[in-house]
Amino acid sequence: MAxxxxxxxxxxxALLTRRAxxxxxxxxxxxxxxxxxLHRHFAxxxxxxxxxxxxxxxxxAQAMDAARLEEGDAADALRRLIEEAEPVAAVLAFxxxxxxxxxxxxxxxxWARLDARITALFRRGQEEGGFRIDxxxxxxTEALYGLMGAGAWAVHEGRVARNDLNHSIxxxxxxGIRRSMEK
Amino acid sequence: MAxxxxxxxxxxxALLTRRAxxxxxxxxxxxxxxxxxLHRHFAxxxxxxxxxxxxxxxxxAQAMDAARLEEGDAADALRRLIEEAEPVAAVLAFxxxxxxxxxxxxxxxxWARLDARITALFRRGQEEGGFRIDxxxxxxTEALYGLMGAGAWAVHEGRVARNDLNHSIxxxxxxGIRRSMEK
DNA sequence: AAATAGTGAGACATCAGTGTCTCATTCGGC
DNA sequence: GCCGAATGAGACACTGATGTCTCACTATTT
Numbered sequence: 563m564a565x566x567x568x569x570x571x572x573x574x575x576a577l578l579t580r581r582a583x584x585x586x587x588x589x590x591x592x593x594x595x596x597x598x599x600l601h602r603h604f605a606x607x608x609x610x611x612x613x614x615x616x617x618x619x620x621x622x623a624q625a626m627d628a629a630r631l632e633e634g635d636a637a638d639a640l641r642r643l644i645e646e647a648e649p650v651a652a653v654l655a656f657x658x659x660x661x662x663x664x665x666x667x668x669x670x671x672x673w674a675r676l677d678a679r680i681t682a683l684f685r686r687g688q689e690e691g692g693f694r695i696d697x698x699x700x701x702x703t704e705a706l707y708g709l710m711g712a713g714a715w716a717v718h719e720g721r722v723a724r725n726d727l728n729h730s731i732x733x734x735x736x737x738g739i740r741r742s743m744e745k
Numbered sequence: 746m747a748x749x750x751x752x753x754x755x756x757x758x759a760l761l762t763r764r765a766x767x768x769x770x771x772x773x774x775x776x777x778x779x780x781x782x783l784h785r786h787f788a789x790x791x792x793x794x795x796x797x798x799x800x801x802x803x804x805x806a807q808a809m810d811a812a813r814l815e816e817g818d819a820a821d822a823l824r825r826l827i828e829e830a831e832p833v834a835a836v837l838a839f840x841x842x843x844x845x846x847x848x849x850x851x852x853x854x855x856w857a858r859l860d861a862r863i864t865a866l867f868r869r870g871q872e873e874g875g876f877r878i879d880x881x882x883x884x885x886t887e888a889l890y891g892l893m894g895a896g897a898w899a900v901h902e903g904r905v906a907r908n909d910l911n912h913s914i915x916x917x918x919x920x921g922i923r924r925s926m927e928k
Numbered sequence: 929a930a931a932t933a934g935t936g937a938g939a940c941a942t943c944a945g946t947g948t949c950t951c952a953t954t955c956g957g958c
Numbered sequence: 959g960c961c962g963a964a965t966g967a968g969a970c971a972c973t974g975a976t977g978t979c980t981c982a983c984t985a986t987t988t
Binding site for chain 1: 934938
Binding site for chain 2: 640687716733738
């Protein structure tokens with residue numbers, strides 16, 4: 563009887579990542595509940611998106627924990643992060659573009675914390691000598707987001723095999739396109 | 746008296762890239778014309794987006810021509826492409842996400858042609874030995890789009906200096922994050 | 929069995945955006 | 959200066975989505 567909040571968020575994420583304008587009605591039906599009930603649990607569409615945001619941020623933070631960003635080689639940590647964050651990538655990309663909409667309201671402070679952790683990883687790699695220093699850590703962070711989003715989309719469109727995804731992102735990000743001598 | 750179609754498209758692009766839900770009214774006002782006139786020149790919102798798409802595709806194709814993708818070193822050609830395509834990147838990113846919406850209707854065939862040209866560039870680089878072959882040309886194409894989009898956004902958000910943008914994209918894409926011996 | 933809380937279905941008002949139309953005005957060419 | 963074409967301003971109907979509310983039904987609890 564009690565509504566499964568997790569399931570609602572999951573279904574909402576699945577639909578919204580595919581079409582950002584999915585209506586509350588469609589989301590409700592996908593989650594197997596009535597529109598009235600959906601409104602009882604989420605004050606409105608905005609509230610639902612916010613909840614999705616909170617959830618996505620939490621999941622991403624969890625992925626970071628699981629990836630143990632501070633441990634070992636920075637490149638390996640990055641690989642682990644890509645691996646762990648893969649299931650969240652699509653939602654993240656959706657929320658990312660959705661933030662444009664909230665240009666008036668304040669953005670969730672959680673984003674800054676996530677950014678900071680990733681940027682710290684890149685900076686650590688630079689200080690330890692494994693990462694090049696002529697590209698700013700901030701840009702590398704943005705690039706990671708961009709590649710994760712592009713990757714999720716490419717898989718969705720069937721242009722990249724899901725099995726190759728993490729490897730493709732990590733390898734491109736770490737090694738670049740150019741053929742390298744050192745490997 | 747005659748409406749400057751170019752200007753309308755330009756203003757529309759500027760607004761829509763910032764907020765995808767910008768209304769026809771706002772676009773009209775930004776372009777300095779009335780909503781009625783806007784409707785006289787573009788049958789409706791869809792038609793406007795389509796026109797924007799056509800325009801964006803044409804501009805991108807033009808950028809490719811200017812970059813002379815078939816000439817010289819593939820890496821240099823890629824650098825030229827990034828350089829030439831920079832002004833179009835934001836619109837392209839917008840159209841890219843907007844295509845999700847047209848999931849019912851058929852997508853513009855122009856995209857496939859653009860993709861093909863870029864993919865051909867990457868393949869050429871692979872065949873000539875300059876680019877690694879363990880990442881598919883299709884994925885590299887998607888990654889290029891992703892990085893261009895992320896870059897445009899990062900500049901808009903002030904996280905990357907506009908002057909560094911092209912260099913940042915090209916260097917990351919070609920060389921990757923890892924510190925390399927060969928340079 | 930009774931009481932309670934949660935749900936589904938649907939009605940309803942509201943709102944924003946869209947697309948169409950009319951009419952007065954203005955611009956440009958002749 | 960005149961005339962036709964294009965424009966601006968506004969009214970209007972329509973649509974789709976949203977948010978609220980009511981009422982009947984069902985599951986859970988005691």
